[in-house]
Amino acid sequence: MKRIGFLSFGHWTPSAASRTRTASDALTQSIELAVAAEELGADGAYFRVHHFARQLASPFPLLAAVGARTSRIEIGTAVIDMRYENPLYMAEDAGAADLIAGGRLQLGISRGSPEQVVDGYRYFGHLPPTGESDADMARERAERLLELLRGEGFAEPSPRPMFPNPPGLLRLEPHSEGLRDRIWWGSATNATAQWAARLGMNLQSSTLKFDESGKPFHVQQAEQIQAFRDAWAEAGHEREPRVSVSRSIFALTDDRDRLYFGRSDEDRDQIGMIDEQTRAIFGRSYAAEPDVLVEQLRADEAVAAADTLLLTVPNQLGVDYNAHVLESILEHVAPALGWR
Template identity: 80%
Template sequence: MKKIGFLSFGHWSPSPQSGTRSAADALLQSIDLAVAAEELGADGAYFRVHHFARQLASPFPLLAAVGARTSKIEIGTGVIDMRYENPLYMAEDAGAADLIAGGRLQLGLSRGSPEQVIEGWRHFGYQPAEGESDADMARRHTEALLEVLKGKGFARPNPRPMFPNPPGLLRLEPHSEGLRERIWWGAGSNKTAQWAAKLGMNLQSSTLKDDETGEPFHVQQAKQIRAYREAWAEAGHTRTPRVSVSRSIFALVSDLDRMYFGAERGDRDQIGFIDETRSVFGRSYAAEPERLIEQLRQDEAIAEADTLLLTVPNQLGVEYNAHVIEAILKYVAPELGWR
């Protein structure tokens, strides 16, 4: 059994060919797709965060709105760039969104990827400390967030407050119990996956990672997941961690599917460079259901993960993206034992 959700980047473009022509379209359609996915029986609605781009950016208003419109589906991010975040303010936003959603928030964080502008986090008021890299800063912000999410008091109360205080040091409010265990780290290397395990975060492994061995992407990703679980066990955590992978998967069951994705050429890994590091990008899958099932059976990382996030082409509209999700749930998941 696997949890199956969708991951949307929330692209929008004023182009006449786009079904999502404005930021308002991207936000409102994201809410509608989450509602539709829940009705179809999907397990998760996840959203990517990119700054300075025509994509989803500020996640918490969207997460809270999705939480208010749904009742069962997990609501998450994949991922929030922690170079841009104030950990304490983020803890308040996350606590509020999680309470609105009834404890369904699954927050994916990361050190971020190359952005639209140079050192965009500086415009948000953040800069690495002396001797730190921007990745170090992201991890520092993350550790601060994890600490305050424990819900322990740390701030000395004013002796003459406007409102009465409970006894002792004060914590951030609103606090949502259990959210600390629903924080994920988007790891691009084995080392950062092991770091996440030691801190007790779940693992999100995306469609790219550092090319550490030259092996196929899904093999390297499966090894990353196993290294993460070994580090988790060594850290002595008592709960079972969760692991997700993201894939572009399209079951060709209609003429429209074949028109959009029938000539898909993402049938093999690609090599590129991210921050001057050689990276391997996972393939896309697009085929008739029987062929698609056979292809997916060979993906070692999907087999290792408990959660699969389907990246959706959100600019094709809510109705079509709901169809994409439904086709996987109906024609593919049962044959692979995921349902």
């Protein structure tokens, strides 16, 4: 069995070809797709966070709204860029959204990726301490968030409070019990996957990874997953970790599918440079008739190793079409692979 959800970047553009033309469209359609996915039997509704872009950006209002409209499906991010975040305010927002959703939040966080502007976190007032990088800052803020989500008191109460306080040091409120175990780290390297494991975070691995060996993408990703699980076992955590991978997968079942994806030119791994020093490998997309798709996915070592698969969806094609994409995978592909 495997959990299957969708991952939306929430793109919007005023183009006449888009069914998602405004920020309002992107937000309301995200909620509608989560509702439809739950009705179809999918397991997760996940959203990417990008700043300074015509995409989803501020996650917690959206997560709370999805939580209020659904009852079963997991609700998450993949990922929130911690370079932009105040861990204390984030802990409050996350606690509130998780309580609204009844404990269904699955928060993916990360050090971030190249953005639309240069050092965009600086415009938010966040600067790395002297001698540290923006990646160091992101990881330190992630560790601080994990501490806060334990729910332990740390703030000295006022001797003359406006309202009565409980005894002892105060914690942030609202606190949602169990959210600490539902934090995921979006990792692009083996080393950061191991770091996340030692801290007790789950692992999210996307369609991009630093090219650390020259091997095919899915092999490198499977090795990353194994490195994560080995580090988790060595750390001695009591619970079982979770691992998700993201893929673009389209079952060609009707003329719309063939029109949009029948001639995909992304059926092999791609190599690119994230910056001047970093070579990355980008995983292939899958688009084929269901029986062919089953055999292709059966050979993907990382998909096999993960317990959760996030299907990246072309959100600008509209809610109805994306619900069809999910339904096709759930009905025509997942059962043949033993995922359902």
